[in-house]
Amino acid sequence: MPTEKLCSKCGATVPADSLFCEECGQPLGGAPPEPRPNEPAARPYESPPRPPASASLLSRLKTDKRLLLSVVGAAVAVVVVILLVAAAISPHPPSPGLDYSSYFNSYYAGNGWTLVQPFSMSTNDRGNTVYTGIVRNATGGTQQTTVVELTASQADAKNAYDQTVAQKTPGFTSRPDWVVNNTAQYPERIEEWAGVNQAGTDIRIFYWNNAQVSPSWEVETHIWG
Numbered sequence: 370m371p372t373e374k375l376c377s378k379c380g381a382t383v384p385a386d387s388l389f390c391e392e393c394g395q396p397l398g399g400a401p402p403e404p405r406p407n408e409p410a411a412r413p414y415e416s417p418p419r420p421p422a423s424a425s426l427l428s429r430l431k432t433d434k435r436l437l438l439s440v441v442g443a444a445v446a447v448v449v450v451i452l453l454v455a456a457a458i459s460p461h462p463p464s465p466g467l468d469y470s471s472y473f474n475s476y477y478a479g480n481g482w483t484l485v486q487p488f489s490m491s492t493n494d495r496g497n498t499v500y501t502g503i504v505r506n507a508t509g510g511t512q513q514t515t516v517v518e519l520t521a522s523q524a525d526a527k528n529a530y531d532q533t534v535a536q537k538t539p540g541f542t543s544r545p546d547w548v549v550n551n552t553a554q555y556p557e558r559i560e561e562w563a564g565v566n567q568a569g570t571d572i573r574i575f576y577w578n579n580a581q582v583s584p585s586w587e588v589e590t591h592i593w594g
Contacts (some may be wrong), residue, residue: 525588570594
């Protein structure tokens with residue numbers, strides 16, 4: 370029995386029982402060698418079973434931890450984005466731990482007023498933060514009680530302004546001429562009501578946007594006398 374044979378493609382000499390040329394890889398034909406005594410025949414390669422194409426995502430998640438972690442991570446990222454967007458577009462309520470009393474005290478003291486009663490923080494029946502103080506012009510004169518209510522938006526400020534006017538002005542005579550003068554001096558005021566009662570007490574109510582505080586829409590009530 371011959372022990373060698375020639376490759377029909379490249380002419381290389383290879384062992385007689387070779388199925389492929391060792392030089393060029395050309396198939397040489399012939400049957401595979403018989404197994405040796407007491408040596409089991411080689412088993413054909415079998416690829417690992419794949420899940421059926423119809424397997425549900427849930428069943429895959431149960432067996433594939435990496436896929437499960439990816440899905441959970443994506444879901445968490447979506448929730449975080451939704452929360453950030455909601456926080457960005459929603460009105461910001463007053464910060465319960467933030468106290469602007471010292472700001473209002475410094476503002477009035479720095480503009481020639483004497484603090485008769487320094488400003489203090491509270492919450493009104495609308496749930497808004499309110500600062501109340503009593504001041505007097507440094508040159509003397511009648512003292513003024515000032516109430517500052519912070520609201521979250523211009524619409525909220527308008528609503529609080531209308532309610533304050535309805536509550537505070539009965540018994541007062543409107544003075545639109547004062548409003549004209551005040552608007553010329555303080556154009557940042559969006560809307561104002563001014564009046565006086567028979568006892569000579571003056572009242573002025575207005576709202577405006579003060580970027581120095583947060584929330585920044587202020588409704589102010591000034592009462593002289």
